[in-house]
Amino acid sequence: xxxxGGTYECSTKTPLGHQKxxxxxxxxxxxxxxxxTGDLGTMDLRExxxxxxxxxxxxxxxxxxxxxxxxxxxxxxxxxxGTVKAGFFGTMTLEGTKTS
Numbered sequence: 001x002x003x004x005g006g007t008y009e010c011s012t013k014t015p016l017g018h019q020k021x022x023x024x025x026x027x028x029x030x031x032x033x034x035x036x037t038g039d040l041g042t043m044d045l046r047e048x049x050x051x052x053x054x055x056x057x058x059x060x061x062x063x064x065x066x067x068x069x070x071x072x073x074x075x076x077x078x079x080x081x082g083t084v085k086a087g088f089f090g091t092m093t094l095e096g097t098k099t100s
Contacts, residue, residue, distance in 0.1 A: 004050060004075050010036070010096035012084055016064075023080075023096060025055065032057070040064070055082070 005027040012019045021038025025048070032048035032055070041063055048057040053076065059069040073082025073094060080096035 004053065004055060005032070006098050007100045008080050008096035008098050010038075010080065010094060012095075013093045014086075015089055043069075055080075061086075 005025050008023040008025070010021050010023045012021070019039045021036045021040075023036045024034040025045075026033045027050060030050050032045070032050055034045045034048065036043050036045070036059065040061065043059040043061060045057045045059060048055065054072065054074055056070075056072045059071065061067045061069055067087050067089070070085040071082060071094065073080050073096075075098070078098040080094070080098065082094040084092045084094050086092060
């Protein structure tokens with residue numbers, strides 16, 4: 001099992017302020033599934049890929065509006081840093097800490 005798997009407490013800097021969430025990564029070879037649950041509800045992770053310590057995935061936000069999110073992150077030890085591209089809202093910063 002990949003060392004990248006587990007649970008991360010995350011914060012994304014968005015136009016609506018900092019949005020907190022619990023990100024769960026479930027590795028399956030060089031792919032992964034999971035979800036993020038937080039201030040704006042729960043979103044499933046789709047098309048998750050692992051390349052070394054790099055993660056890429058997609059999500060579909062439905063609240064407060066429907067928008068496709070393209071995400072990428074790097075895991076170094078317990079720290080996760082990355083970006084969330086949210087269509088016309090641009091790219092937002094994602095940070096997290098592995099908790100389990």
